[in-house]
Structures are given as C-alpha cells and as structure tokens.
Amino acid sequence: xxxxGLHLPTLSVQEGDNSIINCAYSNSASDYFIWYKQxxxxxxQFIIDIRSNMDKRQGQRVTVLLNKTVKHLSxxxxxxxxxxxxxxxxxxxxxxGNQFYFGTGTSLTVIP
Amino acid sequence: xxxITQSPRHKVTETGTPVTLRCHQTENHRYMYWYRxxxxxxxxxxxxxxxxxxxxxxxxSDGYSVSRSKTEDFLLTLESATxxxxxxxxxxxxxxxxxxxxxxxxxxxxxxxxx
Numbered sequence: 001x002x003x004x005g006l007h008l009p010t011l012s013v014q015e016g017d018n019s020i021i022n023c024a025y026s027n028s029a030s031d032y033f034i035w036y037k038q039x040x041x042x043x044x045q046f047i048i049d050i051r052s053n054m055d056k057r058q059g060q061r062v063t064v065l066l067n068k069t070v071k072h073l074s075x076x077x078x079x080x081x082x083x084x085x086x087x088x089x090x091x092x093x094x095x096x097g098n099q100f101y102f103g104t105g106t107s108l109t110v111i112p
Numbered sequence: 113x114x115x116i117t118q119s120p121r122h123k124v125t126e127t128g129t130p131v132t133l134r135c136h137q138t139e140n141h142r143y144m145y146w147y148r149x150x151x152x153x154x155x156x157x158x159x160x161x162x163x164x165x166x167x168x169x170x171x172x173s174d175g176y177s178v179s180r181s182k183t184e185d186f187l188l189t190l191e192s193a194t195x196x197x198x199x200x201x202x203x204x205x206x207x208x209x210x211x212x213x214x215x216x217x218x219x220x221x222x223x224x225x226x227x
Contacts, residue, residue: 032213043202043218044155051213089154093213099170100145100216102154 012109019077021106023090028071032093035064035075037086038105044089047075077108085110115139118203118219126227131190133222135203137183143206144186145216146170146178148199155202161186193226200224 013019025033031052036044048059050066050073057064063076073090087105094101115138125131135144143162147155147170157170159178167178175197177189190197200223204216 034215036218041221043204043221044216045218046215049213049215099157099160101171102147102156104152104154 009104010107010109012111013080014111015080015082017080019075019080019084019108019110021075021077021088021090021108023073023075023103025071025073025090025092027092027094028068030092030094033064033066033073034091034093034100035062036089036091036102037084038089039086047088080108080110082110082112084108116203116205116217116219118201118222120222121220122223124225124227125193127194128192131193131224131226133188133201133203133224135186135188135205135219137186137205139205139207139217140183141205141207141217142183143208143214143216144180145204145206146176146186146188147202147204148172148197149202149221150199158188158201193224195226198224198226 034049035047037047038044048062048064050057050064055066061078065074077084087107089105090103091100117136119134145160146158149155156172158172158176159170161167161180164180179187200221202221203219206214206216
C-alpha cells in the first residue's frame with residue numbers, strides 16, 4: 001500500500017519559536033489529511049485536518065498547508081511551548097476509503 | 113478524552129497462546145479500528161469495523177481476527193500469539209463525517225509482550 005513519509009524524523013526548537021513539521025505523501029488521489037500528536041505513553045490525539053479541495057487551514061496556534069502539486073503537507077505550530085513536545089503524525093486517507101495511512105512520525109522537542 | 117477504553121492495558125503471554133484485546137466505547141460511534149504501533153512503522157491498521165458484524169481487513173491483518181457483536185465493543189484476537197506480534201495496540205473510533213471525511217479518537221493503548 002501507499003505510505004506517507006516525513007522529511008525529518010526529529011526536530012528541536014526553542015520555546016517561543018515557530019515549528020514547521022513536513023510530510024510528503026505519495027498517492028496523488030488522497031483526498032483527506034490529518035495531523036495527530038502523540039505524547040509518550042498515550043494514544044494519538046487529533047490536531048487538525050484538511051481536505052484536498054483546500055490549501056490551508058488554521059486552528060488554535062496551528063496551521064496546515066497542503067501543496068497538491070508536489071504532494072506535500074506541513075504543520076506549523078506558532079509560539080511553540082514545552083507542552084508541544086511530542087511525536088507528530090501525518091495521516092492520509094484514500095478516496096472513499098475507510099483506511100488511514102500513518103507516516104512514521106516526527107519527534108518534536110521544545111527547548112526551554 | 114472520548115469515551116473509549118481498552119483492556120487489558122498490559123499483557124505478557126507466551127508464544128502459541130490465544131489472546132483477546134477488548135475495546136469499549138460509550139460514544140455510539142459507527143466506526144472502530146485496531147492499529148498496532150511498532151518503532152519505525154508508525155501506526156498500521158489491522159482491522160476495522162463499519163457497523164455491528166461488519167468488519168474488514170487492514171494492511172497488517174495476518175494472524176489477527178476481530179469481532180463486533182455490539183456497537184460499543186470491538187474485540188481483537190490473536191489465535192496463536194507469536195513474538196512478532198509484540199507491540200502496542202491502539203483502538204480508535206470515529207463517526208461518519210460529512211462526505212466520508214472523519215478523524216479518529218484513540219484509546220490509551222495496550223502493551224502486549226509475547227515471550
């Protein structure tokens with residue numbers, strides 16, 4: 001099956017700076033994307049989603065950008081806080097599908 | 113957190129023994145999923161259910177079976193556990209979203225060790 005890849009497995013940022021986590025996907029027909037955050041010892045937690053008919057979506061301190069031309073997705077976190085330290089997963093869903101494909105994740109560490 | 117629990121939370125078993133993991137939800141959501149998480153692989157879908165008695169395979173279904181006799185419960189069974197099934201197992205639930213787009217609530221996970 002298709003897989004979702006990430007450009008960087010780890011990312012360290014200074015507290016207060018903005019973070020950008022990148023994701024490349026391979027199925028150009030994927031029509032729905034989700035970002036999850038997973039803290040140590042817990043299940044993934046929904047952050048934000050975006051449909052393929054959009055190129056940007058904003059939430060509270062987070063923004064997801066979708067570039068379908070190059071099949072790239074990014075998660076931007078504004079004013080990164082220590083509580084943002086976690087593993088972040090990019091997930092794609094195929095058209096009319098019931099299955100979701102997770103990338104391997106990016107570990108974000110916030111330096112106080 | 114959404115009303116989703118998993119039991120047991122930790123289990124150690126021996127190769128060749130049967131194991132059943134339980135996922136219970138109180139949200140009355142239609143869809144339920146079982147994933148496994150291993151280092152370097154993210155989460156991979158094992159099986160999912162789109163209604164009572166309606167299930168389908170995911171990308172890593174070999175060696176696993178599932179059952180859903182009630183909306184609130186989704187069981188994952190390893191008929192004869194192997195060491196390769198040592199993993200952390202997550203259950204997830206979701207409701208039907210507009211246009212089929214939906215995200216999932218995840219349970220706390222079950223750590224299974226097969227010796």
